[in-house]
Amino acid sequence: MTSTPLVVRNDWSGVPVPPLGAWRPTERVSVVIPAYQCQASLDLTLAALADQTYPADLLEVVVVDDGSEPPLELPRRRPATTRLVRVSDHSTGTGIANACNVGMRQATGDILLRLDADMVVYPEHVEAHARWHHALPYAVTLGTKLFVDVQPGGPGWPTPERLAEVGARQLFDPRDGRPHAYPDAIIDRTDLLRDADHLGFLTHVGATVALRRELFEAAGGYDPGLRRGSDTEFGYRLAQAGAVFIPERAAGSWHLGLSGMQRDGHALRRLSAPFLADRMPHPRWLRKVGGSAWSVPLVVVAMDVADHPLELVRAAADAVLRGEERDLRLDLVGPWSKVEDEPRTIRDDPLLDLRLLAATYRADPQVRLVEQAPVTAFPAPYLLHVPATAGLSAHSLSRLIDEADRHRAGAVRVPLRRPADDRSTVTLWRTAAMSRARWHPDRSPAEVVAQSYGVRELTPAAAGIIDLSTVPLPTLAASGADVVAGVRPGSWLPATVEVAGLRSWLRATRLVVALTAIRVVSRLRRAFGPSRRRMR
Numbered sequence: 001m002t003s004t005p006l007v008v009r010n011d012w013s014g015v016p017v018p019p020l021g022a023w024r025p026t027e028r029v030s031v032v033i034p035a036y037q038c039q040a041s042l043d044l045t046l047a048a049l050a051d052q053t054y055p056a057d058l059l060e061v062v063v064v065d066d067g068s069e070p071p072l073e074l075p076r077r078r079p080a081t082t083r084l085v086r087v088s089d090h091s092t093g094t095g096i097a098n099a100c101n102v103g104m105r106q107a108t109g110d111i112l113l114r115l116d117a118d119m120v121v122y123p124e125h126v127e128a129h130a131r132w133h134h135a136l137p138y139a140v141t142l143g144t145k146l147f148v149d150v151q152p153g154g155p156g157w158p159t160p161e162r163l164a165e166v167g168a169r170q171l172f173d174p175r176d177g178r179p180h181a182y183p184d185a186i187i188d189r190t191d192l193l194r195d196a197d198h199l200g201f202l203t204h205v206g207a208t209v210a211l212r213r214e215l216f217e218a219a220g221g222y223d224p225g226l227r228r229g230s231d232t233e234f235g236y237r238l239a240q241a242g243a244v245f246i247p248e249r250a251a252g253s254w255h256l257g258l259s260g261m262q263r264d265g266h267a268l269r270r271l272s273a274p275f276l277a278d279r280m281p282h283p284r285w286l287r288k289v290g291g292s293a294w295s296v297p298l299v300v301v302a303m304d305v306a307d308h309p310l311e312l313v314r315a316a317a318d319a320v321l322r323g324e325e326r327d328l329r330l331d332l333v334g335p336w337s338k339v340e341d342e343p344r345t346i347r348d349d350p351l352l353d354l355r356l357l358a359a360t361y362r363a364d365p366q367v368r369l370v371e372q373a374p375v376t377a378f379p380a381p382y383l384l385h386v387p388a389t390a391g392l393s394a395h396s397l398s399r400l401i402d403e404a405d406r407h408r409a410g411a412v413r414v415p416l417r418r419p420a421d422d423r424s425t426v427t428l429w430r431t432a433a434m435s436r437a438r439w440h441p442d443r444s445p446a447e448v449v450a451q452s453y454g455v456r457e458l459t460p461a462a463a464g465i466i467d468l469s470t471v472p473l474p475t476l477a478a479s480g481a482d483v484v485a486g487v488r489p490g491s492w493l494p495a496t497v498e499v500a501g502l503r504s505w506l507r508a509t510r511l512v513v514a515l516t517a518i519r520v521v522s523r524l525r526r527a528f529g530p531s532r533r534r535m536r
Helices: 039-049 096-106 125-133 160-166 181-189 213-219 230-240 260-279 310-321 352-361 396-407 431-438 445-452 473-484 502-528
Strands: 029-035 059-065 082-086 111-115 119-121 139-142 146-148 208-212 244-247 253-256 299-304 328-333 367-370 382-385 390-392 411-415 425-430 455-457 465-467
Touching: 029 039, 029 096, 029 125, 039 059, 039 119, 039 160, 039 253, 059 096, 082 096, 096 111, 096 230, 111 125, 111 213, 125 139, 125 208, 208 213, 213 230, 230 244, 230 260, 230 431, 299 310, 299 396, 310 328, 310 352, 310 390, 310 473, 352 367, 382 396, 382 431, 390 473, 396 411, 396 425, 396 455, 425 431, 431 445, 465 473
Parallel strands: 029 059, 029 111, 059 082, 139 244, 146 253, 299 328, 299 382, 328 367, 411 455
Antiparallel strands: 111 208, 119 253, 139 208, 382 425, 390 465, 411 425
């Protein structure tokens, strides 16, 4: 593989790939086919793979039988290097996600092509996928398909002999095929995904998809605990692993029979939605109903609390936990192992503040006491680094995420003071952008994030964040997170006015009336002015 091109967001336009038939492949491709009770369609799938333009000595097919009765058999017409693997020989689990994992790990190729056992692919199918994976290690290619409403043994069902006679492309009339409407609509409205946002992964629906082995491992493989929706959830994690999704129109195919979603979409969505919501913070509508805590949070917040007083950390941590966006996990970073043993006396205890913090938060289900700050939030989509001196208002986190998603930025920075440094800067990192950096080890992660996604910067006032180091400790002890409760992002108006004496009271009254009028006008303008798109 030559030098890896740096893809900006999901715009794959600059990735150099050769025309079909005009290049010499060097990488081995493993086609993995999870299969269950489908001998008739599997025979056609393997017959079509026997006619591929990809070099036969670089092509391997692994059929994964997930407990069929009678067991599946390999037909006469198939690629020479086809193997049949029984799931029960390698796993105690069942289901398509588990079968995919078994097949991928039994395969020997560097490029992994997942294909369903009811697909009849065109001769260029494997080659069209594979050319991208010779050029870009974090590509995920999505083949195309038309669904034909045929059943084994029924009218219109072809035979391997008919396939050999006319070829895969002419096996059916395209006018009788149905497109895959949902992912195709996303692909069409995003310029073939080149203009896709962080929800582009929703086009990852299985059936015909290819990626390199190292990307498969980086994303963690399929989730065997999911019976439905495992393709979508794996696509979500691929996105967080830095993947670029590429619809490959030349990888054409027929899908024998309608999909489950086409036959009974409402029931299947009802079955899968709660499980997907627990594992996928995106799309946000998945979590409009249900619990208040999830296995994968929207944001992991990391706060270094070492050498900071209890009152300061408590104000900063509580401000995060009580904010408008509750879909988060807070990691308090400090030398917690040093406070396991209680001292005989607390007088002059150098670890007293850490002990008090541990006692305050160790039982909170949203908080973890960790020794090291997380390098990545994977599989959560955002990582927020917050100094213990930063006081976030109730709306700050939502404001930062909104800024990142509106501009599709890889990072949003809020320096609390100048000159800016990491210890005094609030930074929201997009996991997908940080993961993109691992595929470019010759460049610094910050450079890759800036060049592939871009970096935004907000002022503390615009983000609704104050510097708690300027607030006296007695005030923090008395007010805690309430110190920032009245701060709104983008607001320059004070939440309270100090009053001392009658004349001050009169002046303050006039000021409050004026400020109230300004607030009313401002809110009316926001309410009736042009709406701002919110990409969540």
